[in-house]
Amino acid sequence: MLSYPTTNDPIDRAEQRRLTEELLEDIESKIRNSESGFLPFRAMEFYGIEGIGKTRMLNVVKEICDAHQIPFISIEASFNWQDNEEQNTLISEFLRSVSEQIGRHSQMAGLAASASAILENIQRERDPNSSEYNNLIKEFVAVLVEIQKQIKHPFVLLLDKTEYCPQGILNWLGMEFARLFVQASQSPGMAIFLAGRGKLIRDSRWPNYFKKASSDHVLNPLSLEFTESHIGLLPSGEKYQPATEFIYDLSNGHPYSTEMIVFELSKMGVEVDAVEQHRLQLAEKLYKEVIHRHILEDTSEWIRKFVEIASIPRWFKPDLLKKLFSGIPDLPEEFRADADATWFTYKAMDLKGSPWNLVVVTQNAYEIERSLRMLIQKALSILHPQDTILLHQKVRGIYLGLDSLEASVMLEVLFHTAMIALLTKKDVFTSVKDELSQQVKKFNPKHEIELQQLVQLKLTLKQDLELVELIGTSKIDSLIQIIEEYLKRQTESINIISEYSAPSEYRTSWILGGNMVWPTERIYTHQKYPWNDWRTKTQETGKSAFAAYLPRKAQEFLLKHQDIPLQLVTNYSDIPWELFHDGDGFLSLKHSTARKPQMLDEPASHPPFVGEEKFALVVGNPTGDLPQAEQEANDVTELLKKHGWNVDVLMGSDATVNAFAVKLKNRQYRLIHFAGHAQYDVDAPQQSSLRFKDYSWMAEEFGRQLSSQAFLYLNACETAQTYTDSSLKNPRGEFMEGMAVSTLKGGAMGCLGPLWAIKDDLAREFALEFYKYALAGETLGESLRRARLAFFNTSTDFWASWVLYGDPTYHLYEP
Structure with a gap:
């Protein structure tokens, strides 16, 4: 492997230095003060891909130890460790390294000789499970404890390249070696610092009290500022500091990559103002020397290909990888043509573990180690831009x-x-x-x-x-x-909330965009207007009611916000709020308006619509005596089909109660349109009904039989009438009942219908006008407002009869 020169100066990360100093000071101070219940153990683990600076982190620890005159033991696991099946051989090698390093200190010479003699006996004992072997380990650790007592410092162990450390050895380090040391009488304490490709302590068999005293720190690509500082420390680095942004763009802050780029530029004698001309050449070096020969050293071809392709998405699930790999030519033979998502799961988990640690498992997905992923993405985007574009397009399409x-x-x-x-x-x-x-x-x-x-x-x-x-x-x-x-x-919409309490109290508040504008204000009035006044003296009655039922501040608020949807939340239906007149115009012609009645029962909940298919159910002239209703149903059906809707039709004698019920329960309709007769029962509103060919459909049945968040257009006499009833279930004693309200209880998104009898021909034209806007993407409230405006001059009361229940900002169809 080509080795690029690196600076000997350790990377000075203020935070890592602070944590290390605090860790050592914490152990020493608490031992000095003989604090009871204190566990004299701490561990810190640094992990990340090759070249990210893990060894530098351990160098910082060494520097701090030297500054405080704390001896330390530094051990580097080798590639050969992972192939050694004899655990006691590795333990002996580990202890030999410890013995040799403590022997370098003259003040420890006598005890070091004792440790060396014990080690020889350990090496002679071939059975690691024997009591003699375990006793010898205890004797060795006891010597180490005595040494640390004499020098009055905790035992500091640095273990590098932990990706090559077998799990058995790591478990032994915590379960036996460290445990024996810490539990010894008057233990001077222990601090362990690990550095490797992956974090190991969390998944080890170390005692929980050790794990709680440990921390791990992933080393990600560093900042532009850090890269600039790092370049300044490298041979020839100062020369290339003006090109820091270019170098950082290639290296993503990865220290080894940064060093490689500076080394190559210096070797080629490139002037600082010409570095960008060598972008392709440097990217090729980054790909071959850093990614393949350094980070992915000794990996097989299938791992390299897996990591390369899986680096395009920032996170993935196995089924996404299956789709992404499909169609990629010249895959290694390990990639089976019939590989399913499970196969990719196994492969990802293989790369998660040691010694590779190339895949990170998050809460819901997998991802290639971030530093490596960014390096690969950068190299591929320069070396193979067209292939990389296709892969990004494919991933985007999958998402x-x-x-x-x-x-x-x-x-x-x-x-x-x-x-x-x-x-x-x-x-x-x-x-x-x-x-x-x-x-x-x-x-x-x-x-x-x-x-x-x-x-x-x-x-x-x-x-x-x-x-x-x-x-x-x-x-x-x-x-x-x-x-x-x-x-x-x-x-953003206005919510006017008005609660009536007999005989004359109205409590009113209003909200804009979810924020309370004015708290509840009480007004009192005995004014009541018969329906005939609303129909024949609409403007005069609307002006008087506007002043009678709304506080002055609410009136001023509505005058100020005239183009915002208006939702009326009320428990009293005998007032046609939509016909209020503010002196400048009717509320229902200036605002997209709808009512939201207060109901005792929670509405049914249905899952959101899935996919883009639009299903509608149209019922026309079930009783056979309304030719205009039949024409309306045909016209609405034709209009819906022109807009890509799938329409089921129940016409005339086919429109039976059973047929209607079967349709409702077996398909998720976005729209249900009814054109026919309705009957409103003043004495028992829940018995109000739609008339079908054979029987009546009771209002309360919608609460049980709707299976979707449909919008219902009920073009029938009196369907929108509601009734205010007193009930002991509600402290304020008011709730709404009626055909339209029953649909909301059943989970409908909204319902539109007339308050009084209307002409069939106008009703058909009004429906087509409403759908003209609703199918073009307007909200339900705005579609109704425009339809009202279109018929404003047609007759005195036709435009005023329509009332929408639900939310005026909802759409008939939202893709």
């Missing part, structure tokens, strides 16, 4: 194919979009911005889980250092703003 709204998946889509843009020489920020603008549209902030994931995406964007580096720190806020604006646009 999109998951049809997942998890923030972690969205981040990967954005990352690979950025990489594709970078490699194809497109503007990275513009590409990511456009991708994000499209992806956020998949989220429905009204669904709590989707809202949480969208917020999580916003929070993690700034924390994704790789993405930030690709886009630029100054531009990441612009991406966050896209999410914030989408959230604001989707969730």
